[in-house]
Amino acid sequence: MxxxxxxxxxxGAGVGETLAPEGPESSSHRMxxxxxxxHPSTHGVLRVVLELDGEIxxxxxxxxxxxxxxxEKECEVKTWQQVVTLTDRVDYLSNLANNLVYALTVExxxxxxxxxxxAQWLRVMMCELSRIQSHLVWLxxxxxxxxxxxxxxxxxxxxxxxxxxxxxxxxxxMMTSYIRIGGVALDAPRGWQKAIGTFINGFPSKVDEYExxxxxxxxWTQRTQGVGQASVEELIDLGVSGPMARAAGINWDVRKSxxxxxxxxxxxxxxxxxxxxxxxxxxxxxxxxxxxxxxxxQALEGMPEGDFQAxxxxxxxPEREKMKTQMEALIYxxxxxxxxxxxxxxxxxxxxxxxxxxxxxxxxxNGTSKPYRVFMRTPSFGNLQALPALLEGxxxxxxxxxxxxxxxxxxxxxx
Amino acid sequence: xxxxxxxxxPSVLAISARLPEAMEDGHCDRDEATLIIRPAQIVNVCRLxxxxxxxxxxxxxxxxxxxxxxxxxxxxxxxxxxxxNSRLRLKCxxxxxxxxxxxxxxxxxxxxxxxxxVFDLFGIGFRNHPDLRRLMMPTDxxxxxxxxxxxxxxxxxxxxxx
Numbered sequence: 001m002x003x004x005x006x007x008x009x010x011x012g013a014g015v016g017e018t019l020a021p022e023g024p025e026s027s028s029h030r031m032x033x034x035x036x037x038x039h040p041s042t043h044g045v046l047r048v049v050l051e052l053d054g055e056i057x058x059x060x061x062x063x064x065x066x067x068x069x070x071x072e073k074e075c076e077v078k079t080w081q082q083v084v085t086l087t088d089r090v091d092y093l094s095n096l097a098n099n100l101v102y103a104l105t106v107e108x109x110x111x112x113x114x115x116x117x118x119a120q121w122l123r124v125m126m127c128e129l130s131r132i133q134s135h136l137v138w139l140x141x142x143x144x145x146x147x148x149x150x151x152x153x154x155x156x157x158x159x160x161x162x163x164x165x166x167x168x169x170x171x172x173x174m175m176t177s178y179i180r181i182g183g184v185a186l187d188a189p190r191g192w193q194k195a196i197g198t199f200i201n202g203f204p205s206k207v208d209e210y211e212x213x214x215x216x217x218x219x220w221t222q223r224t225q226g227v228g229q230a231s232v233e234e235l236i237d238l239g240v241s242g243p244m245a246r247a248a249g250i251n252w253d254v255r256k257s258x259x260x261x262x263x264x265x266x267x268x269x270x271x272x273x274x275x276x277x278x279x280x281x282x283x284x285x286x287x288x289x290x291x292x293x294x295x296x297x298q299a300l301e302g303m304p305e306g307d308f309q310a311x312x313x314x315x316x317x318p319e320r321e322k323m324k325t326q327m328e329a330l331i332y333x334x335x336x337x338x339x340x341x342x343x344x345x346x347x348x349x350x351x352x353x354x355x356x357x358x359x360x361x362x363x364x365x366n367g368t369s370k371p372y373r374v375f376m377r378t379p380s381f382g383n384l385q386a387l388p389a390l391l392e393g394x395x396x397x398x399x400x401x402x403x404x405x406x407x408x409x410x411x412x413x414x415x
Numbered sequence: 416x417x418x419x420x421x422x423x424x425p426s427v428l429a430i431s432a433r434l435p436e437a438m439e440d441g442h443c444d445r446d447e448a449t450l451i452i453r454p455a456q457i458v459n460v461c462r463l464x465x466x467x468x469x470x471x472x473x474x475x476x477x478x479x480x481x482x483x484x485x486x487x488x489x490x491x492x493x494x495x496x497x498x499x500n501s502r503l504r505l506k507c508x509x510x511x512x513x514x515x516x517x518x519x520x521x522x523x524x525x526x527x528x529x530x531x532x533v534f535d536l537f538g539i540g541f542r543n544h545p546d547l548r549r550l551m552m553p554t555d556x557x558x559x560x561x562x563x564x565x566x567x568x569x570x571x572x573x574x575x576x577x
Contacts, residue, residue, distance in 0.1 A: 064550065065550055065551040065552065065553075068552065070560060072536075074567065076567075077567050108445055109445070236471050236497070237523055237524045237525065238524050238525050239473055250497065252497055346445060349502070360474065360493070362477060362493065377493065381528065385525060385527065415551075
């Protein structure tokens with residue numbers, strides 16, 4: 001059994017008296033609590049076995065795998081283009097980041113394929129909208145867990161607008177499969193500027209609205225500040241990435257450090273906080289929503305003209321109209337749909353910044369029309385490993401706030 | 416023989432200077448450096464790269480099954496240095512007969528779950544791992560699903576109509 005860390009002095013005045021009374025023997029008030037897999041604040045099917053001493057968590061052992069669907073195995077029997085639809089279902093709140101990283105990795109393996117500027121900008125714009133959407137779900141549910149009910153409705157009001165835009169572009173609200181190998185699935189629809197413009201011009205004031213509800217709320221600040229802390233070295237050692245790392249003062253964002261899909265052409269800042277607690281993660285994500293809105297606005301104003309797909313007939317499906325008039329287009333379509341295209345043998349690892357952190361795909365090709373191995377380095381999996389470090393020695397009630405602040409998606413953890 | 420880019424790679428120089436026997440081979444594919452390490456030396460190499468070359472993060476760890484080739488498995492280590500903003504990939508070839516390798520959880524704690532996942536889905540053991548249990552599959556599961564000789568539908572069920 002691990003030595004009990006004493007954090008009672010950081011819990012604020014009066015908290016010590018409210019704890020469960022100590023029993024006559026130290027063993028009598030120890031208990032094992034099984035939290036999940038159906039606990040509402042685990043946002044999916046996460047089970048955490050908590051060893052408690054009164055209300056203090058002695059040890060927390062996460063148990064995952066309840067949502068394991070074998071996606072990595074299934075990728076090996078699908079053609080390269082078919083796998084795009086599987087990547088949607090890994091992290092179902094930020095599926096565009098998954099689509100993008102898969103497409104980028106396969107494009108790197110293919111090598112000689114040039115993605116037109118418009119496709120790259122559309123990818124960036126949609127990924128940032130999806131980031132805002134994901135953060136809105138996080139904020140709404142996290143606040144709901146901690147006890148701030150109304151914020152949930154405001155967040156989902158704006159999220160609905162984004163889902164409508166995603167549907168307008170791809171035909172789907174959530175499982176968009178919008179980013180394909182070689183570009184994007186469809187060109188921007190008629191009237192897209194107006195739809196995005198209306199949303200994105202009004203959005204920053206909505207973020208102010210959320211902050212008005214939360215920032216000065218004493219319950220919110222007390223339940224988030226100083227809660228769920230772990231040392232920076234520990235977090236790096238445990239492989240944490242994304243907003244969790246940036247709230248711990250690590251100035252690292254894949255969009256800046258290893259720019260992809262023209263991110264270097266956009267002007268945005270990476271918010272970094274040093275408080276390293278639930279509050280810091282909240283501040284980072286709120287600021288990220290503002291920055292994402294800035295990126296979307298730049299993409300809206302500077303969207304280049306041109307094709308939305310690469311000129312690669314063997315890889316990108318031909319237009320429907322061409323199939324009716326051109327023999328070659330029909331042949332290519334038939335070949336791509338029936339046997340798929342071949343990707344040169346080799347291996348590649350590409351990562352992008354998803355709303356949760358570094359999402360990377362390591363793909364091995366053996367030169368056939370199906371991937372030989374797809375390894376998904378998912379941010380939720382990496383971040384969730386840090387859970388015991390955030391919980392142990394703390395109050396049981398704080399575990400809900402700490403869990404929520406990590407913003408994991410169980411589909412992303414279990415794959 | 417190593418390519419020129421790899422010969423001047425600082426981490427390659429550090430490994431050849433300090434652990435001359437550790438590196439089997441290496442290649443640079445699509446601007447990504449891969450070093451093939453002898454399995455017996457993996458902990459030493461990882462410790463060296465973390466302490467002296469600044470690879471503070473283990474970004475991921477996985478395996479590839481090359482069935483029926485021998486050595487059958489490759490264990491892949493994806494290293495990331497925040498300070499140098501660089502990535503490095505290590506590979507260890509593991510034979511089916513041995514099917515074990517030393518755990519690197521003593522170097523990066525992040526390796527814990529990744530090694531458990533590889534143990535679960537590929538059946539590769541990790542010596543000195545603190546808690547080597549199945550991670551994704553149920554504890555009483557038979558077989559290792561990501562092996563190439565494991566059918567996509569599993570062993571237990573048959574689908575006569577297909």
